[in-house]
Amino acid sequence: MSQPERQYRDMAKTASWTMVSRVLGLVRDQTVAAVFGSGPVGAAFLFAFQIPNLFRRLLGEGALTAAVVPVLAEKTARDGAPAAHEFLNHTLRRVAPRMLLITTAVSGAALAFSFFADDPRHAVAAELTALCMPYMPLICLAALFTSAVNLAGRFGLAEIASGLLNLCMIAALGLGGLMFAETDVGRARWLCVGALAGGLLQLLVPMWGLRSVGWRLGPGRADEPAWSVLKAAFIPAALGAGVQQVNFLISRALAFNVESGGLTYYYIANRIVELPIGLFSASVATVMFPALASAWAAREFRRLSEDYARGFRLILAVNIGAAVGLAVLAEPVVRLLFEFGRFTEEDCRNTRVILVLFSFTMPFHALMSLVTRALNVAGETRATFHAALHAMAVNVAGSLIAVVAGYGVEGLAVANGVSTVWQYAVLRMRLKALAPQFLEGSFAGALSKSCVGSLVMGALAYNGHRILQGPCMEALGGKGGLIASILLPGLVAMAVYAFILDLWGYPERDMLRGFLKRILGRFSRHP
Secondary structure, three states: OOHHHHHHHHHHHHHHHHHHHHHHHHHHHHHHHHHHOOOHHHHHHHHHHHHHHHHHHHHHOOHHHHHHHHHHHHHHHHHOHHHHHHHHHHHHHHHHHHHHHHHHHHHHHHHHHHHHOOOHHHHHHHHHHHHHOOHHHHHHHHHHHHHHHHHOOOOOHHHHHHHHHHHHHHHHHHHHHHHHOOOHHHHHHHHHHHHHHHHHHHHHHHHHHHHOOOOOOOOOOOOHHHHHHHHHHHHHHHHHHHHHHHHHHHHHHHHHHHOOOHHHHHHHHHHHHHHHHHHHHHHHHHHHHHHHHHHHHOOOHHHHHHHHHHHHHHHHHHHHHHHHHHHHOHHHHHHHHHOOOOOOHHHHHHHHHHHHHHHOOHHHHHHHHHHHHHHHHOOOHHHHHHHHHHHHHHHHHHHHHHHHHOOHHHHHHHHHHHHHHHHHHHHHHHHHHHOHHHHOOOOHHHHHHHHHHHHHHHHHHHHHHHHHHHHHHHHHOHHHHHHHHHHHHHHHHHHHHHHHHHHOOOOOHHHHHHHHHHHHHHHHHOO
8 A cells, every 4th residue: 555545544544533523522512502502601611621722732732742743753763663652651751740730720720710700700610610620631641642653653543532522521411410410500510520531531542552552651761862852842832832822712711701602602613613624634634744754754855745735735625615615504504503402593693603704714724734733843843933923913903903893703703714814824934934845746726626616616505505495494394404405405516516626637536535435434334
């Protein structure tokens, strides 16, 4: 099997388990929305759960992963897998106590704030933050194990673990919360318990996977030169990830305070957008990251540029089409997925506007994961810090203008979208200046073909839904009518889009066929 074929096989494996995880995540979000609606306790939990996730993206999937993957790849290429495992143990021994210290400090501060907060919403959010914080060290250490197991060629374990997290949270709220809690705050506490149980499973699954390829827990052998390289890469990456996460937190904090239900609308729209990004783009970037790191370590720059171009074109083909599809079908999609229980039709209309705004930036957000990994591989983590600073400045300025001008959560979504586009542009320019070896492939033709094909697809999906909506609702009613009026024109539109890409000779057309066949085949075997 050739390297591209192995990569597509690994992408398909990752995407198939991601699909399972994302479907479970969707059910989790539907359950939360149905139980809490757009009320204050649900919004308080969403805000609280963002705090450990902020540290996860900062210390786990952000800076620490970005710093450790190139070092592990270098050690594997030079000294073999056992030496890389020894260095991983050394890293765990030095990182874990620091994470526990951060967890204790943040939990203590949140509990103290909950006793003195004047606003009951803020007090509940602070209490739930303290309950959620132990999730942070679990998931950060899990990210380290996932990086190592991906370098060993085993993909999909992190996605399986993410699915288990969603199952734990669904069970905690749907069983424990509804059966044993009498108030919304009590149900939110059960959600926190579910998150902690899921976090533990997210740590144990990649640990088991790494054990199957020879890793054993131990004190680790000190390698100060490698540790110095890791620290040198970690500090600017941590600053960049930290700025970016603060940027996200600013948007969510303003949405939490700017209007009733604002954070819930913002969160749900963002989660819908993350479905295709997480399913396809994250799978591509996950598989390409160790491949790019290995090619860079071996100084095989032709393979490097080919892998980067392949990942770029795959992300374009999927995400431009998905963005257009979500934009034209935003309202029926939100109603289909979230109009349950206490989440009303008015809540769906409010969420639809945010979803349309977010969909325009989907391709940039998706491509950012690939270009960031390329800069990390090249050791240019300072560039990600500079780009994050740019994005935060744009987002803060735009958000303040939106709040002062009274544009509400829609204005915050526009500011966030503009900052995302700006951040990607800065990252791309820095990659071209600092590591042009990545950008020697072909991109322009793929972009034009994806854009034209997506516009045709969007027109077909939108008009098809308008034509079929009335007859489908009369014949099937409710959710059945919505499903039929979305699914029938959507499938036809996607088929036309695939035909256009195939007819115009999209570079990855054969690989895309195989990729999708593998995903659907695996998904049918893992319902």
